[in-house]
Amino acid sequence: MKRPVTLTINGASRTVEVEPRALLVHVLRDDLNLTGTHIGCDTSQCGACTVLLDDDAVKSCTVLAVQADGHAITTIEGIGTAERLHPLQTAFWEKHGLQCGFCTPGVIMCAVDLLSRIADPSEAEIRHAIEGNLCRCTGYQNIVTAIQSAAAAMRAAKAEPRTAAFPSAKPAGQPAGAGV
Numbered sequence: 001m002k003r004p005v006t007l008t009i010n011g012a013s014r015t016v017e018v019e020p021r022a023l024l025v026h027v028l029r030d031d032l033n034l035t036g037t038h039i040g041c042d043t044s045q046c047g048a049c050t051v052l053l054d055d056d057a058v059k060s061c062t063v064l065a066v067q068a069d070g071h072a073i074t075t076i077e078g079i080g081t082a083e084r085l086h087p088l089q090t091a092f093w094e095k096h097g098l099q100c101g102f103c104t105p106g107v108i109m110c111a112v113d114l115l116s117r118i119a120d121p122s123e124a125e126i127r128h129a130i131e132g133n134l135c136r137c138t139g140y141q142n143i144v145t146a147i148q149s150a151a152a153a154m155r156a157a158k159a160e161p162r163t164a165a166f167p168s169a170k171p172a173g174q175p176a177g178a179g180v
């Protein structure tokens with residue numbers, strides 16, 4: 001029997017009727033038409049489905065929609081627009097951080113989490129943060145470069161408040177990466 005679940009999706013409250021066994025990723029894609037969140041496996045390994053649950057990156061195929069009831073969800077659609085990209089989206093474009101792009105939304109959401117906790121991550125910290133996100137195309141180096149570039153841009157924007165486009169600060173949270 002379905003039950004109502006209320007989520008704050010990308011800043012807007014939405015209530016949907018879901019089966020208790022429904023996974024968050026399916027509700028996002030099938031009920032809310034947020035298809036930027038991808039499904040790349042059925043073993044919780046690929047990270048293509050990564051979203052923010054409140055402030056933390058999670059693999060939305062590992063979360064029941066009913067578990068997210070009352071929480072805020074941020075998807076790739078919620079961080080920027082075509083006219084005003086998030087610095088990570090700009091950096092992935094400029095630094096060729098993608099090829100087919102299938103993994104990209106998940107990687108970017110993981111990086112959003114990372115950069116909200118660590119403004120100037122080391123290469124090792126970046127690689128650790130995205131170790132739960134599989135990319136079959138890029139070899140990862142350009143992804144790391146893109147995240148480093150976005151981090152620099154976000155630090156620069158923060159130093160100039162009038163040009164800061166996107167919020168990046170949040171309270172310290174759990175480490176991202178394999179645990180998501």
Ligand code: FES
Binds near residue numbers: 046059061
């Ligand atoms: S779809 Fe692969 S980890 Fe969620």
Ligand code: FES
Binds near residue numbers: 097100104138
């Ligand atoms: S860009 Fe193709 S899977 Fe990552």
